[in-house]
Amino acid sequence: MADETYISSPVHCDTHPVKHPDGPAVNAAYDARTVQGFWAYLCESCFSEWGIGLGTGKGQRLIIGEKPKPDPQRTRTQIHALLEAGEWGMAEELAGEEGLDKYL
Ligand SMILES: [Zn+2]
Incomplete structure (x- = not known):
């Protein structure tokens, strides 16, 4: 499976509010498995802290939009x-x- 996944619209980082309860919502950059074992949408900083890597069973980088058709x-x-x-x-x-x- 690829290291990337396409989504139609941005999603927020799931774990950001844990660290920054009063902060603004942050767009996620990854759909990834965390060191705790659960899956979450993670922004760059949360991914570097809690992500375990990219690839099948680990995580995918989020790309907003349609998957491009081969030319x-x-x-x-x-x-x-x-x-x-x-x-x-x-x-x-x-x-x-x-x-x-x-x-x-
Ligand atoms: Zn975050």
Whole structure:
């Protein structure tokens, strides 16, 4: 799984109010597992204090917005480069379900 996750709108840091009960809400930068074991939305400073890292089962960096669709022109260029290098397996993997034919 990726180290990043896409969300449609900003969320607040869950643990910030623990340290700063009277402070303003802070936008989270991570959806991450904490050293205490629970998952929370964390800002940069809370993540550096309580986060255990990024990756599957640990945490993901939050990105606001839509996940970008792969650019077909760019994919085509990459696939042609892979084929020229003799990397058929990687080219097929990059082409995905639609298959290599679409890019040749
Ligand atoms: Zn925080």
